[in-house]
Amino acid sequence: MSGRTIQLGGHRVEVSRADKVLFPRDGLTKGDIAEYYHRVGSTLVRYTKDRPLASERYPDGIEGQRIFQKNVSARTPGWVRRVEVPKREGGRNIQVVCEEPDTLVHLADQGVLTPHVWLSRTDDLERPDRMVFDLDPSDNGVEELRSAAHHTRRLLEEVGLPAFVMTTGSRGFHVLVPLRREDTFHRVREFARGIATVLSERSPELLTVEQRKEDRAGRVFVDYLRNSYAQTTVAPYSVRARDTAPVATPISWRELDEVGPRGFTLGDVPERLATHGDEWSGIGNRATSLTRPRRRLAELRSGS
């Protein structure tokens, strides 16, 4: 064993090699990541609680190998909650459920930079309580990307759905809709496809629903396929494996016109949370049924 070990949180979670540099350009260490998650953990766990979690690990830093891990590590302590989830084509995974900040510190110790979570919760894995529109630019500028997000919000509100937006810290934005847990992934995905299709028909120069990169032709991909069983989205307030350590950050629709996908970083977010609070604090109280929006979307498509 080599390097400094630190302890954090009520469980005195050990973080080994705390001085190991994971972000060479920024000098950020594993200890910095663990301390960040310790600080924002109480807010972050609102978005991971009750959801199967998958880990994006970089044990040798962001220039090393990327490991996407679903099953809980052998070394994960017993106080960390787990859930057994069936795979679609048979078999099972045992995944972490992050209920408390100490779990994030442990994950950081394992080299996890970015936790990803399901759109459904452990007590009903088949019925999501979130719908996501993942806006992925081709080579579009930030103005086009913002425009894509505003178009998405406008259509969702036209059909009666609330919409929340966050930076991903990577290339795009995510637009989230809180749902009542009435519909299966299949039905939610069909609805999301309808929304994405109307968006691309309204703005054919700007938006596309084509999954194949070569068919996207410089447009913003409205990725509705995230709304599927066992698919994940980056957890709000998680760190991304890119220079400057950008953070996936919930923002207001007003702020959208002032920031890009990497507008907030590990250095800004704790202070932002302290002064402005969490922009999504109300998302849990806005869960909506798709029944009426489905009819309104159908009316829109038949021109009424």
Add this chain to the structure above:
DNA sequence: TTATGTG
């Protein structure tokens, strides 16, 4: 990151 195998 960690467990395991080899000289």
Add this chain to the structure above:
DNA sequence: CACATAAAAAAATGT
């Protein structure tokens, strides 16, 4: 003991 190596995801879509 020092060092090498393996392993850590899966769903939807289209051909």
Add this chain to the structure above:
DNA sequence: ACATTT
């Protein structure tokens, strides 16, 4: 069955 994308 396989490649692509996430």
